[in-house]
Amino acid sequence: MLALIGFVSLLALVAFHTLVAGVTTRFFRLRLSTSWGSVVYTIVLTPMLLLISTLVFTGALNVGAGVNLGSTTVLFGLLVFLPVVLGAAIDYLYVPSPDEYELPDTR
Numbered sequence: 001m002l003a004l005i006g007f008v009s010l011l012a013l014v015a016f017h018t019l020v021a022g023v024t025t026r027f028f029r030l031r032l033s034t035s036w037g038s039v040v041y042t043i044v045l046t047p048m049l050l051l052i053s054t055l056v057f058t059g060a061l062n063v064g065a066g067v068n069l070g071s072t073t074v075l076f077g078l079l080v081f082l083p084v085v086l087g088a089a090i091d092y093l094y095v096p097s098p099d100e101y102e103l104p105d106t107r
């Protein structure tokens with residue numbers, strides 16, 4: 001039973017990390033004026049944020065207890081690399097570009 005709860009909590013953490021990666025990708029796309037700046041920030045800063053989140057959730061809060069993934073590389077890939085790729089793909093492929101929105105005049 002503990003392994004089932006750990007597995008479900010681990011999947012919830014992957015979903016949360018995907019959401020965070022998508023939001024940070026969108027934030028960088030909206031705030032940075034260059035096209036490559038948002039890509040660089042997404043590749044560099046988002047994995048750092050997710051790594052810190054992984055350390056907090058799996059270390060201090062004991063999320064995923066009872067689940068043996070075999071190595072830390074698999075855990076890193078599952079909780080950092082996969083959400084960054086999925087979050088960026090969702091933002092770039094399925095959410096309209098920031099240039100497509102028409103903003104009202106604020107004068």
